[in-house]
Amino acid sequence: MKRRLLIVDDDRDSVRLLTAQLINSRWIEVCGEALGVEEAWAKLQENQPHLVLLGGIKGTERGVLCQQFRLAFPHLSFIAACSSNELMWEPFFRNLGLWVIAKPIEPGQIEALAMMIQPPGMVAEAAPQQHQYVIQEQTKSYPSQPPSFSEPITGSLVPEMTRSKQLITVYGPKGGVGKTFISRELAIFFSMQKNEGVSLRVIAVDFNLDLGTFATTLNLPRTPNLFTWVKDLDTQLHSYIQGQGKDPYSISSEEWQEYAQALPLSPQQIEKYVVAHPDTGLHVLTSPRDIRQSFEIRDYHLYLILETLKQSNYDVILIDTAPDTTDATIQALFFAEHVVMVGNPVVDSIENIQRLLKLLREAEYPEERIQICMNRLQRKEMFSLDEIRAYFQLHPSKKIFSIPDDVEVKKSINTGTPVMLQSGRIPAKEAIETLGKALFPVDEEQVKADGREKPKEKTSLFKWLWG
Ligand SMILES: Nc1ncnc2c1ncn2[C@@H]1O[C@H](COP(=O)(O)OP(=O)(O)O)[C@@H](O)[C@H]1O
Numbered sequence: 214m215k216r217r218l219l220i221v222d223d224d225r226d227s228v229r230l231l232t233a234q235l236i237n238s239r240w241i242e243v244c245g246e247a248l249g250v251e252e253a254w255a256k257l258q259e260n261q262p263h264l265v266l267l268g269g270i271k272g273t274e275r276g277v278l279c280q281q282f283r284l285a286f287p288h289l290s291f292i293a294a295c296s297s298n299e300l301m302w303e304p305f306f307r308n309l310g311l312w313v314i315a316k317p318i319e320p321g322q323i324e325a326l327a328m329m330i331q332p333p334g335m336v337a338e339a340a341p342q343q344h345q346y347v348i349q350e351q352t353k354s355y356p357s358q359p360p361s362f363s364e365p366i367t368g369s370l371v372p373e374m375t376r377s378k379q380l381i382t383v384y385g386p387k388g389g390v391g392k393t394f395i396s397r398e399l400a401i402f403f404s405m406q407k408n409e410g411v412s413l414r415v416i417a418v419d420f421n422l423d424l425g426t427f428a429t430t431l432n433l434p435r436t437p438n439l440f441t442w443v444k445d446l447d448t449q450l451h452s453y454i455q456g457q458g459k460d461p462y463s464i465s466s467e468e469w470q471e472y473a474q475a476l477p478l479s480p481q482q483i484e485k486y487v488v489a490h491p492d493t494g495l496h497v498l499t500s501p502r503d504i505r506q507s508f509e510i511r512d513y514h515l516y517l518i519l520e521t522l523k524q525s526n527y528d529v530i531l532i533d534t535a536p537d538t539t540d541a542t543i544q545a546l547f548f549a550e551h552v553v554m555v556g557n558p559v560v561d562s563i564e565n566i567q568r569l570l571k572l573l574r575e576a577e578y579p580e581e582r583i584q585i586c587m588n589r590l591q592r593k594e595m596f597s598l599d600e601i602r603a604y605f606q607l608h609p610s611k612k613i614f615s616i617p618d619d620v621e622v623k624k625s626i627n628t629g630t631p632v633m634l635q636s637g638r639i640p641a642k643e644a645i646e647t648l649g650k651a652l653f654p655v656d657e658e659q660v661k662a663d664g665r666e667k668p669k670e671k672t673s674l675f676k677w678l679w680g
């Protein structure tokens with residue numbers, strides 16, 4: 214039985230072309246074309262498609278449109294076709310449960326995806342032989358699977374399953390606001406906590422690829438580092454490609470990317486690339502030592518590293534970022550369960566955050582993931598937190614976290630001793646503890662840092678499946 218495809222796109226010519234290309238398909242029957250939103254609604258109802266290809270419709274947000282369609286037709290599968298300049302939104306679309314394919318659309322790609330969707334009552338068929346690799350690759354590269362006919366992913370299941378692992382990205386669109394300081398303190402805080410009686414396994418990752426200072430702020434060596442892992446990934450990719458009977462030096466960059474996405478991951482190898490903080494056992498994946506090495510880090514490396522971290526048995530993955538919108542930062546934002554958006558209570562920093570929030574809202578980034586943190590609050594500020602909240606148009610239930618300006622911070626940066634490891638009342642330390650507890654609820658009793666290796670937590674099946 215063929216899968217029924219509805220094509221929604223206002224580009225009449227490309228719709229016609231695709232329909233013509235699929236006319237003899239054994240796997241797909243184009244059951245309708247819609248050039249506008251009204252028409253799409255009507256045809257979703259009347260033509261009963263199995264899957265919907267969403268190209269662009271002028272004046273509409275594809276993410277919003279897709280959410281509305283999915284609400285009304287929860288059993289359908291949706292594919293977003295993106296042009297190369299839209300592909301940066303791919304992780305975001307994936308999070309919404311859409312499949313993503315790049316334009317120009319190859320009919321074979323749609324056929325391959327269609328074969329993965331099994332309508333109720335339909336017996337599994339053998340996929341078209343020539344597309345088997347594509348299917349395998351799609352499974353690999355799109356881990357948040359869109360809802361299938363038999364097992365729709367429900368909103369309530371996923372957060373419950375993933376609760377035990379958190380990827381937290383500390384970001385702020387301005388330099389010098391305290392991202393690295395807060396990342397360091399949060400990482401140390403978590404590494405001293407327990408969850409259900411077991412010490413948390415924590416890794417801090419320095420995604421300031423060219424000018425990272427995370428290791429320095431803990432007096433840690435810079436080798437091994439992210440680039441050590443990148444080199445190993447390329448070696449693994451070479452042998453993987455050779456194992457597939459291809460010459461890695463003569464394949465196109467597209468093929469290279471495809472192989473990269475299909476490369477088997479080795480989360481058990483991560484420890485080879487980290488340095489351990491002696492006092493707490495915190496693992497740190499530091500940025501490269503030489504700025505030239507950072508230029509060799511590509512988006513597929515970062516993708517593989519983030520995917521591997523997600524599959525590892527770390528409970529908390531904490532990423533410190535640069536104040537930019539490079540690929541490393543964008544990927545760190547889209548992979549995160551929580552984003553700590555750091556700013557200072559000064560006009561330009563507030564304005565930068567406001568602009569970024571606007572951008573993320575336009576892209577329908579799930580705002581509940583973002584925690585705003587105002588760092589270096591003085592006793593008397595020009596703007597109150599309530600004024601800042603109103604300016605950001607935050608939901609009334611949303612708290613703005615604040616960290617006071619504290620003389621102890623500068624000292625602790627200079628000595629490489631986190632405030633979190635110091636005794637006595639330090640206001641900045643208490644504020645970070647509050648933030649940490651909100652990000653990842655832990656047992657109340659705190660583990661004292663004693664420099665001993667923490668017991669390894671057994672990785673449960675669910676963590677591997679959903680982590
Ligand atoms: N709460 C604070 N109180 C006092 N000084 C702070 C505080 N947070 C950060 N700083 C100072 O700001 C400097 C820059 O912080 P850093 O974390 O490197 O910023 P970013 O990573 O955003 O560029 C630090 O070296 C520290 O001296």
Ligand SMILES: [Mg+2]
Nearest residue numbers: 392393421534
């Ligand atoms: Mg920094």
